[in-house]
Amino acid sequence: QKExxxxxxxxxxxxxxxxxxxxxxxxxxxxxxxxYRQYSGKSPELIMSIYSNGDKEDGRFTAQLNKAxxxxxxxxxxxxxxxxxxxxxxxxxxxxxxxxxxxGTLLTxxx
Amino acid sequence: xxxxxxxPSRVICKSGTSVKIECRSLDFQATTxxxxxxxxxxxxxxxxxxxxxxxxxYEQGVEKDKFLINHASLTLSTLTVTSAHPEDSSxxxxxxxxxxxxxSESTEAFFGQGTRLTVV
Numbered sequence: 001q002k003e004x005x006x007x008x009x010x011x012x013x014x015x016x017x018x019x020x021x022x023x024x025x026x027x028x029x030x031x032x033x034x035x036y037r038q039y040s041g042k043s044p045e046l047i048m049s050i051y052s053n054g055d056k057e058d059g060r061f062t063a064q065l066n067k068a069x070x071x072x073x074x075x076x077x078x079x080x081x082x083x084x085x086x087x088x089x090x091x092x093x094x095x096x097x098x099x100x101x102x103x104g105t106l107l108t109x110x111x
Numbered sequence: 112x113x114x115x116x117x118x119p120s121r122v123i124c125k126s127g128t129s130v131k132i133e134c135r136s137l138d139f140q141a142t143t144x145x146x147x148x149x150x151x152x153x154x155x156x157x158x159x160x161x162x163x164x165x166x167x168x169y170e171q172g173v174e175k176d177k178f179l180i181n182h183a184s185l186t187l188s189t190l191t192v193t194s195a196h197p198e199d200s201s202x203x204x205x206x207x208x209x210x211x212x213x214x215s216e217s218t219e220a221f222f223g224q225g226t227r228l229t230v231v
Contacts, residue, residue: 032218034219034220036222041227042224042225043117043204043222043223043224043225044155044204044222045222046219046220046221046222049218049219051218088154088155092218097143097208097216097218097220098145098157098160099145099157099206099220100157101154101155102154103153103154104154
């Protein structure tokens with residue numbers, strides 16, 4: 001069974017700090033990985049996608065993928081209170097591009 | 112771009128009635144849409160994959176006769192919860208992948224706003 005594991009947290013960081021979110025996956029056939037942000041009561045919002053080993057940066061966000069270790073991470077630099085949300089890691093594999101989601105990590109950024 | 116609109120955002124219905132939820136891709140076409148259900152403090156659980164012009168593919172344990180899915184066009188998929196019961200109360204979310212023609216489809220999926228269903 002394909003699984004995506006995340007530390008459920010909660011993770012609490014002070015404003016301006018770096019938040020580090022981690023994810024592991026079991027399906028070696030997964031090729032694409034995504035980080036979604038979900039505010040309470042809202043639907044997920046795509047913030048990063050990564051397909052190749054290494055780092056991918058977009059503004060304050062950096063995604064890292066290590067396929068050998070089956071590990072994906074998301075770093076948020078200069079964390080802001082508005083970053084407080086649940087972050088969902090998802091991996092894609094198989095036909096129809098079905099996504100398998102982790103349970104999410106609740107991040108709180110304290111002013 | 113890549114906007115997915117879901118309607119209604121909230122619905123309350125009586126036990127035994129049916130509720131239809133619409134998912135529209137506003138600025139792109141989608142041959143494949145996905146329907147998820149999310150219970151409080153839990154992650155998204157895929158219910159079914161909606162395929163334009165063909166039958167939906169349901170995940171194990173999801174009753175296809177209870178959760179009717181129709182993907183009538185390249186921009187619209189609907190989920191109908193039939194004979195709703197209180198245990199069907201949940202947050203239902205659709206997602207869609209932009210389709211570019213031929214075999215080309217975006218690997219990124221975009222979500223609708225979600226529908227909060229309460230069955231009383």
